[in-house]
Amino acid sequence: MFSQDLVEQFKLRETPFYHYDLTRLRETIKVVKSFAQEYDFDIHYAVKANSNEPILQEINQAGFGADCVSGNEVKLAAKVGFAPQSILFAGVGKTDKEINEALAIGIKAFNCESVQEIEVINELAEKANQIAEISLRINPNVDAKTHKYITTGLDENKFGINQIDLPELVTRIKDFKHISLTGLHFHIGSQITDMKVFQGLCLRVNEIQNWFTDHGIHIEHLNLGGGLGIDYLQPDEKAIPDFETYFNIFHQFLERKPDQKVHFELGRSIVAQCGNLISRVVYVKTGINTNFAIVDAGMTELMRPALYQSYHQIDNLTSHSDLRDYDVVGPICESTDCFGKSVALPETSRGDIIAIRSAGAYGEVMRSQYNLRDHHEAFYSQL
């Protein structure tokens, strides 16, 4: 948890701000790396989960690559020191400008999501006198059994090339002289906690890969995306997600061809648990059926509860009194600006410091300035 010394440092700072525990990040990276190495899997960290430079530096030093989803993420990854050959450029709507900039930096690997995108990359690579290496992101129509808004691998989702387009695509692919098809890519969703889902994904990937082999196309590498969920309710006890089971499922069920590389693009599971949103209680007020703890962080700092009805554990770091129930809400003019209803907290008062836990992934990166909010710099600690 948080040492008294850390809490004292929090008290001195203007709130709200994000706190990152770099020691926990390093411990997590160490575990991911050891299991990935055991099975000879490669990791590209999904930069979208958290693109703060100190975090990216730790991840780069660990030897992971970067999975980027915009031109700016590509540029940032390159600036932080990721080698161009370790950067993947993904995303369903890459613009010509972004593709040109990526080619200019020397990015070779593009995850492509439509036939039209492949045509455009071929054309732009030709103008740049380059050969772009592409992976086809295929929509496998596998249900991730996660929140509807973060499911990405069903037919109804916008992501990936639909399987009905594949026959036409493989007949046309040899006409594209400035691309080289090297891989297949899948990502079916995020915050997946039912491990059987990954088993189902493997079986689907095996079928799809065999279809390509039958059509004379050799797949050098498979990219299985990310998706491993974390335990939002027990940020201390289960601080490190279950990478062992996750990788083991792919090791057991994925049919890996000889010399084939296998990649993962993990985001949340690497950075979620090292981050906390630290906030101050501004007011406590009695409602008709509840007490409200009104804090100075809102959905502008952490959008996940408002967007996905998600709950991040909340701790009062400065009160140790008896427990009472509070609706913990922010200051934003929206009723969805609520971090939790009937949350049992030690008796809470104006000025108390609270931590909204496991907020390292898709927290700070998704913040907004709605209501003209101030943003405060992140605070990094390590043992």
Ligand SMILES: Cc1ncc(COP(=O)(O)O)c(C=O)c1O
């Ligand atoms: C294509 C792609 N790869 C990787 C990720 C990272 O996923 P996660 O944070 O669930 O590991 C995402 C986000 O869901 C994604 O859209």
Ligand SMILES: N[C@@H](CCCC[NH3+])C(=O)O
């Ligand atoms: N932003 C989402 C996940 C989407 C990940 C990107 N595909 C979250 O907070 O859970």
